[in-house]
Amino acid sequence: MSAKSLVDITCEVRKETDKGLAIWDGEEDKDGKEVWTWLPKSEVEDNGDGTVTMPEWLAKTKGLI
Numbered sequence: 001m002s003a004k005s006l007v008d009i010t011c012e013v014r015k016e017t018d019k020g021l022a023i024w025d026g027e028e029d030k031d032g033k034e035v036w037t038w039l040p041k042s043e044v045e046d047n048g049d050g051t052v053t054m055p056e057w058l059a060k061t062k063g064l065i
Contacts, residue, residue, distance in 0.1 A: 007059050008051045023052060025064060037062050 014036050015022035021044060022036040029035055039062065044054040059065045 005056050006053055007056050007065060008047070008053050009059060009064050010051055012050065013046055013052070021046060021052070037064065 009023070009025060011023040011025040013021050014024050014034070018041075020041055021039050023039060024034045024036055027035040039052070039054065039058070043058050044052050046052050056065070
């Protein structure tokens with residue numbers, strides 16, 4: 001995978017399991033509740049600085065970009 005096909009998403013990790021991360025990018029539903037997006041750990045890297053790096057195709061599929 002080339003570096004240009006990766007994107008950094010500004011978010012907060014809200015939950016973590018063995019296989020995935022639930023992130024929050026600031027989106028809320030009509031009731032004001034946080035909308036979390038689950039991402040597979042096999043495709044993402046938590047940078048520990050408020051960003052997560054992932055393939056561009058995944059960010060598009062999940063509606064993050």
